[in-house]
Amino acid sequence: MPIPRTSSRGSRAAAALALLALAVTACASDKATGGGSGAAASGDGVKTGPGVTAETITIGMMTDLTGPYASFGKSLTNAQQLYFEQVNKAGGICGRQLESIVRDHGYDVQKAVAAYTEIGPKSVALAHVVGSPMVNAVKQRIEADQMLTIPQAWATHLLGSKPIQVTGTTYDIDMINGVDYLVKEKGIKSGDSIGHLYFEGDYGETALNGSKFAAGKHGLKLVEQKIKATDQDMTAQVAAFKKAGVKAVLVSVGPRQTASLVGVALAGGMKVPFLGSNSAYAPQLLATPAGEALLAAFEYVTAGAPMSSDLPAIKKLGEDYKAKYPNEAVDSGVASGYIAAGIVVDALKKACESKDLTRAGVVSAHRTQSSWGDQYGGAMDFTAFDKPASLRSYIVKPDKEALGGSVVVKEPFTADIAGEYQVPAGG
Known part of the structure; x- marks a missing residue:
């Protein structure tokens, strides 16, 4: 019995439908897996997706x-x-x-x-x-x-x-380790007040979570000063810290604000340790008028080796x-x-x-x-x-002669209290 033949128009239509079905399936699969279901790009058996070709x-x-x-x-x-x-x-x-x-x-x-x-x-x-x-x-x-x-x-x-x-x-872990360092190696003791200058928003408020926790554990009073990233002159914040009699200041702002804070404080006779988050320092600051003040009184906490x-x-x-x-x-x-x-x-x-x-x-x-x-x-x-x-942080300080503008003060360590801290996740 002869096999019935379809018309050329029917053949083209069937082929088009088949290709459309394949395209829809591929697109749906890519969408469901973040583009992760592509076929092997070069015949080497490796699955690929966006950003990867055979070459x-x-x-x-x-x-x-x-x-x-x-x-x-x-x-x-x-x-x-x-x-x-x-x-x-x-x-x-x-x-x-x-x-x-x-x-x-x-x-x-x-x-x-x-x-x-x-x-x-x-x-x-x-x-x-x-x-x-x-x-x-x-x-x-x-x-x-x-x-x-x-x-x-x-x-x-x-x-x-x-x-x-x-x-x-994270910024809060660095601040916990930093406060522990101030207590154990900089003479800060229970009952003392310490300041914290921080940006509004995720960076500053994450750091503040850590300083609050550590201050509570060590019996310290925390004096908060929140600023915006657009604020440049830290004169008012220095005055507030001086009035509160802080014995150290934590710094979770940008490099420009750090330079203003430490420069104004030392010029006004406020000689206390300043300890920053890793984002608070840039070696380019050492060439500014605040450079000498930073060399004299500023250190920062970071997870990375300088x-x-x-x-x-x-x-x-x-x-x-x-x-x-x-x-x-x-x-x-x-x-x-x-x-x-x-x-x-x-x-x-x-x-x-x-x-x-x-x-x-x-x-x-x-x-x-x-x-x-x-x-x-x-x-x-x-x-x-x-x-x-x-959970480990370095303590680092500015140095004009060092590659990268900073040197290690304390090798990476984890404060005992850091293990008790419950990190809030964004999820």
């Missing part, structure tokens, strides 16, 4: 090159591009070369949203996003896209999200960075950016081993690592995303 892996950066953290953002970006270049020279990842897309948001939320809209669909991960407000603005999209993202911000509300990896400590550290990995980074960017300043952004790039690259390598370079595959691979980065001064645990990756 390349594209990583995004949302930075600040023109706003208040421009010098930090430039160092971050340079360091990450250096890292990716080194990986490419060594053969890349999974047979693919790394490419980066950089967008400057100038520390403006609307520009950050526009930047994510542009580079998000092209990227498998974000190697850095400067600023907690910027991460907040695109957080839901990061989670929906399952995009591994490394914020250059350490507020606790960024915890609790599987794709978002806060590195090291660039002057004698750790072999940090020393090599300093040499490589100066060779690549001989005319650029070296600050904490160099180490912070390089380490964040390493976190993303190692997640990609592990994802490659599992033959899953989808965004979801990269995040899952990242979350298997329980002890990462010891060569940089402190191992981090990435397996629990509702807790800080580390």
Whole structure:
């Protein structure tokens, strides 16, 4: 019996319907998994999705090159591009070369949203996003896209999200360790008053949570002074601290406000220790009129080893960075950016081993690592995303002669009371 033949019009219609069905299925699958269900891109059996082709892996950066953290953002970006270049020279990842897309948001939320809209669909991960407000603005999209993202911000509300990896400590843990340091090594005792100058918003209020907790544990009175990021002159705040008779001041603001605070205080005869969050200092301050005051009375708390550290990995980074960017300043952004790039690259390598370079595959691979980065001064645990990756902080002070403008005062430690603190997560 002859097989009946369909008309050419019917054949074309059937083929079109079949292709449409396949397209709808693929789109639905991509949407459900953050673009993680793509077919193997090069016949090597590796699953891929947005940001990954048979030849390349594209990583995004949302930075600040023109706003208040421009010098930090430039160092971050340079360091990450250096890292990716080194990986490419060594053969890349999974047979693919790394490419980066950089967008400057100038520390403006609307520009950050526009930047994510542009580079998000092209990227498998974000190697850095400067600023907690910027991460907040695109957080839901990061989670929906399952995009591994490394914020250059350490507020606790960024915890609790599987794709978002806060590195090291959070601001509150640093303040807990910092107050403990003041009590044990700077003569602050029960009954004393200490001040805390802080920005309104996530950064300052996270730090304040830590100082309140530590002050309560040590029997200290906490004198709070909240300011806006646009405030520049700290004369009124210094007067308030002097009137309260504080014996030390915690500082969780930007570098410009730190310079004003310490400069005005010392000029007015207020000789107390000033201890800052890691975002409160930039080595460029040492060339300003406030430089001598900072050298005399200011220290800061940070999870990261300074660039002057004698750790072999940090020393090599300093040499490589100066060779690549001989005319650029070296600050904490160099180490912070390089380490964040390493976190993303190692997640990609592990994802490659599992033959899953989808965004979801990269995040899952990242979350298997329980002890990462010891060569940089402190191992981090990435397996629990509702807790800080580390509880250990360095105490660091400014130094004109040191690479990066700072040196270690106290090697990384964890205050006993830090283990009692319940970190509030943003979830």
